[in-house]
Amino acid sequence: MKVAVIGAGLMGSGIAQTFAQAGYEVKNIDTFKDALAKADENVKKLFEKKVAKGKLTEAQKDEILGRLTYSPRMEDIKGAAVIIEAVPEKIELKKSVFAEIDKLADPEAVIVSNTSGLSISEIAAATNRPNKVMGAHFFYPAPVMKLLELIRGIATDDETYNTMKKMAQKIGKTTVDAPEFPGFIVNRILVPMQNEAAFMVMEGCEPKDVDNAMKLGCNFPMGPLELTDFVGVDIMLGTMKGLYKGFSDSKYRPCPLLENMVKAGYLGKKAGQGFYRYDKDGSIIG
Helix, strand or coil: CEEEEECCCHHHHHHHHHHHHCCCEEEEECCCHHHHHHHHHHHHHHHHHHHHCCCCCHHHHHHHHHHEEEECCHHHHCCCCEEEECCCCCHHHHHHHHHHHHHHCCCCCEEEECCCCCCHHHHHCCCCCHHHEEEEEECCCCCCCCEEEEEECCCCCHHHHHHHHHHHHHCCCEEEEECCCCCCCHHHHHHHHHHHHHHHHHCCCCHHHHHHHHHHHHCCCCCHHHHHHHHCHHHHHHHHHHHHHHHCCHHHCCCHHHHHHHHHCCCEHHHCECCCEECCCCCECC
16 A cells, blocks of 8 residues: 655654555655655664664665655655645645645545644645545654544544554554644643743743653653753744634743744754753753
């Protein structure tokens, strides 16, 4: 079975890798050729490390990589039984991509959005087949994280849902059915906690004290501010804004400190500075 993944960023390339490892023929598509080249380079380096550590044989590596190909042409979604969109979390962009997919995809193809909280029904309305559209929220890094949130739009039919659920099981994911409300399950609970942790820093707490309190008091493997830096302060703020807009509830008001950090370029680990400072290998230095 052929799977097409639209978007070759960190999430898209990770989703493509996940399906290739599970035995699917995968076409990772992105109109930015540099993104495709980087995704190809990164996955090859990853598998070379696995071979060096004895986790994969050379033959297994070659077999997986042979199932994973890259293309800048949207037309290459033809023949795919399942198409997964993994472009940036902007509703108008996703609707535009889905409208294009609708024109090119096979009639029976299942079309899936890897959104972390946008309306599946609104995205599906950009197509002439809303019954074949649903959401599947993968978590970063996609090849490692076991959870997959499945989200049905108003028109999603049972066949579409069952197809994605079976594929999720084959790629080793545990699924939960999430409601079609902003944030779904995980982000609706997690992101407000991260937001509250940012408020505590704004009020004078040290980031390490907030994180240590949650790690030692709640047995969290990573503190909420460390997690914000890991995901990206801008990404976390965008999700919080989506909750605030979607529910029109003041309890989801984004922390002003997050706004200032994004304006200053303090985007977290990827920028070398967030709530903590990072050296070149990603270790916290202050």
